Amino acid sequence: MKYVAAIDVGGTSIKAALVSQTLEVITTTTAPTPQEDSTGHKTAQSLAAIVRELEQTHHVSAVGFAVPGALDEGKGVSRWTGNLGWKDLPIKELVAKELNLPVAFGHDVRSGAVAELRSGAAKDFQQSIFIPIGTGIAAALIIDGKIRSSDGYAGEIGHLNVGHDIPCVCGLSGCLETISSAAAITREYEKRTGYQITAKEILGRIRSDDHAWQVWEQAIAYLAVALEDLITILAPEAIIFGGGLSQAGTALIEPLQTILNERLTFQRMPQLLIAHYGVNAGTIGCAIMALDLLAKETA
Ligand SMILES: [Zn+2]
Incomplete structure (x- = not known):
């Protein structure tokens, strides 16, 4: 061995x-x-x-x-x-x-996709997108059964402009990463309550704490904006979420599914899945x- x-x-x-x-x-x-x-x-x-x-x-x-x-x-x-x-x-x-x-x-993100594609949640699909949501957000694009990176530049969806005014390290504002990542959720919660707790702790209280719920709901709403663009452009059969926030499970998948059901008209609806290998x-x-x-x- x-x-x-x-x-x-x-x-x-x-x-x-x-x-x-x-x-x-x-x-x-x-x-x-x-x-x-x-x-x-x-x-x-x-x-x-x-x-x-x-x-x-x-x-x-x-x-x-x-x-x-x-x-x-x-x-x-x-x-x-x-x-x-x-x-x-x-x-x-x-x-x-x-x-x-x-x-x-x-x-880092494409290596996660290697695992999911070889023996995880992406293995049964030719077209899928692997999206780990942690401190930042990026995507690995699996097209026709292969991970495509366009010379290493593709998939930086954390910097898609989803339409808000929070500034980002990339020098612009409106980026997905500054509203829907784990770091963003922690920051938004602190802005509203004055308390700095981890994204995991915030997730743990979305059913009992209105601020936690609102921060989570906002993060999901902006994530859905980015997904709508990705789905329209790439038509994946599945979108697979990894990283720390994927541990939210149904609290992530169900509200996203509801928004996408409303927003998508002609597009192919992908299956929304949690990474087999998790974090x-x-x-x-x-x-x-x-x-x-x-x-x-x-x-
Ligand atoms: Zn940015």
């Missing part, structure tokens, strides 16, 4: 797992994402430390890691990753040098990328 290290580098934390050839998660670990690391060196060292930790259980044969932002996945370059402060950074090469192991590299889709996808690399090397 072979084992791989699967590492999902997020804006604030790094989630990692030791995963077997049969996609069994053996052990997991997390670490904070190094801040102010424009050279990528601290991140590469942090990944090496994580692999050493995971290796204490089983020998690691390859590593799959994913990062957010605009990437050139083929070249292993981060073109622009706002939250990490990277620009034209050859991060795959830096990590491979530090690890001295075969390394597979991908985009771990990105990590499992990294493991699949690493195992695919091993299979290719031994073929």
